[in-house]
Amino acid sequence: xxxxxARAENDLYQTEPWATEALLRHLILPxxxxxxxxxxxxxxxxxxxxxxxxxxxxxDIQSYGRPHDAIFDFLILRPHREPxxxxxxxxxxxxxxNRQAVEFARLALERxxxxxxxxxxxxxxxGKTRKFLFRDNPRYFAKIALLERIQWFEGATTGTEDHxxxxxxxxxxxxxxxxxxxxxxDDVAAD
Numbered sequence: 001x002x003x004x005x006a007r008a009e010n011d012l013y014q015t016e017p018w019a020t021e022a023l024l025r026h027l028i029l030p031x032x033x034x035x036x037x038x039x040x041x042x043x044x045x046x047x048x049x050x051x052x053x054x055x056x057x058x059x060d061i062q063s064y065g066r067p068h069d070a071i072f073d074f075l076i077l078r079p080h081r082e083p084x085x086x087x088x089x090x091x092x093x094x095x096x097x098n099r100q101a102v103e104f105a106r107l108a109l110e111r112x113x114x115x116x117x118x119x120x121x122x123x124x125x126x127g128k129t130r131k132f133l134f135r136d137n138p139r140y141f142a143k144i145a146l147l148e149r150i151q152w153f154e155g156a157t158t159g160t161e162d163h164x165x166x167x168x169x170x171x172x173x174x175x176x177x178x179x180x181x182x183x184x185x186d187d188v189a190a191d
Contacts, residue, residue, distance in 0.1 A: 014041060015091045015119060016150050020048035022183030023089070023117055023165045026144050029054065033086040036112070038074040039104075042066050045089060045119075057085075075103055087115035098124060105133050105166070113170050122146075122162035138175045139168040147184040 029035070031053050037046045040058035043066045049056045059070040074092075088111075092104035101120055108116045122145060125134045134140050144165040 014044045017044065017048050018185045018188045019119065019146060019150055019163070019165075020045050020089075021188040022146060022185075023119075023144060023167075024048070024052055025183060025187065026142065026181050027087075027115065027117055027165075027167060029087055029115065034084060035087045035089055036085045037090050038088060038108075039090045039092045040064075040066070040068055041091075045091060049089065074107065075100060085112050085114050087117065088112055089115075089117045091119040094121070102130060102133070109133075109137075109139060109168055113172070115170060116168040118166050119163055120166055122164045124164070124166065133166075134178075137168065139171060140166075140178050141169040141176070142167040142179045142181055144181045144183055147182055 034055045035049055037056055037058045040046050040060045042064045043058060046056045046058050058068040059072060059074065060068055061073045062071065088108045092101050094101045098121065101124065105118055125143060144167065146163050149161065150163055
């Protein structure tokens, strides 16, 4: 069923820490990894990454109350490659019909030959218009399905949609058949 939440432009969807912890249970990066969080919002994802010892650069289209390393729109500016990044990890904007999320994924893969992990709707990999990101993409590595819904806003209700982390690997690694993994809040709490 649909949410009754009225969306606003540049709205902030804060990722609960357990969702990022769930990603990090499956995506093990070296301790000195440099990670770019280009839709950093209020740093919910970045804070978890830093707690794991990673060096995190943040950017977004506005500050949302927390200072970023840079303020710009990932979908418009900086068309160059990012050679000194080991991973891009973010919950990007989705936009109508997930069009912004598709463009965000395309640009992340184009700008960085590194690990890319995007938190998206669980059905994001469906559809023939996204074959270039999944079926036809040798970098596509894994889908990590979250078994519980993320609570995006304060209050007693959870979200109305299922989500998953989609992960792409650097091209320097040998291609493997993509895998599907599962993660839940209590998996994180058990660690």
